[in-house]
Amino acid sequence: MSRYYGMNVTVSGHNPGRVEAIRQAAATEWPFEEWTDNGEQINAYAEDNLCGGETEEQFTERLALAVWQANGAFCEVSVDATYLESLPYASHSLDEEDYARLTGK
Secondary structure, three states: OOEEEEEEEEEEOOOHHHHHHHHHHHHHHOOOOOEEEOOOEEEEEEEEEEOOOOOHHHHHHHHHHHHHHHHOOOOEEEEEEEEOOOOOOOOOOOOHHHHHHHHOO
């Protein structure tokens, strides 16, 4: 079973000389492509499927291990996981009374 997620990763406290290695390692675990770097932390977002029953926590551990190996030491790895298949939503519809009220006609 696969589940569709948006994953946002933030890495901080890393070796600045290892940024490209960290990006490449993270991209082997999830299709991260666009990265931002403010000098303190690097950040990326991508959407894909968790497969084989892998949990968000297991994904975070897998990603962190890859990042730590690329960094050569511990650094903070934070993952915000959004399950995209069942997001809450609200429907809104306006009628002719709303039209008259909003347009003054």
